Amino acid sequence: MSALTFSLQGYSLSPAKFKAKLRDFEVIIDEPQNLGGTDEAPNPVEYLLASYAGCLNVVGHLIAKEQGIELKGLQIKINGDLNPDKLFGKSTNDRAGFQGLRVTLIPDTDAGVEQLAEWLQIVESRCPVNDNLLRSTPIRVSVEKNFKDINQVFSLN
């Protein structure tokens, strides 16, 4: 299969709140009050966890099927620590983002420990979001000064 392109377009509703359009879906992102928002939706780094968990779910089921493992259910927990000092411009040696992520996969299955270890290794190697977090992702950011009327923003090319 050739590469698929995924796209987002959106605009700020406030300094902390953002409306994103992804195909026909709209997603609201906000911040809790202690991070300057109105707490109407998950915050950006929480959506990062949701992205990762959703990806592990898809790939987890795909690999289980390939291995002949019956996966009757899958629960996922993810935790990550983040020091906001860098974000807020305070002096710190910590990085801006999550210092690391701790992931627990809890499959409902009769598969044995060895088979699950192999499952986990393959899931990690083939999960797109795991790859983008674990290995550097090239990013090109540019600034344009052609701000459009807000009613046109969702038809931007």
Next chain:
Amino acid sequence: MSALTFSLQGYSLSPAKFKAKLRDFEVIIDEPQNLGGTDEAPNPVEYLLASYAGCLNVVGHLIAKEQGIELKGLQIKINGDLNPDKLFGKSTNDRAGFQGLRVTLIPDTDAGVEQLAEWLQIVESRCPVNDNLLRSTPIRVSVEKNFKDINQVFSLN
């Protein structure tokens, strides 16, 4: 400020659909039909774009305020190409995740080009999600075999 901990817990609704709880918020992640889902919500890598855009919005406004730039609005576009061959276990030299991300920030402002270039440089350096994508994030994944009743999953510690 000491590090903040962000947490997710959730469970699969189907092989492609996942329900995530982030504090009091619930987020549904699905896949389009061509990737094996029922297309009821954005997919994992689209939430990754939403996470990144929401973060750029917050940090963009924060830095503008610090610089004395009046930001009357901010529109963001992000595109990324992803070859799903690795995900599907086909032979490929491509990575599993986004090969790269192209970001366009469109601020509604009277600030000049030089000031916006400085703004962009600081935004990139202090945006948590930018950091986690651009630089490797340590990840520890473990598998547990203590699957809980689905009604208990949101009280897992």
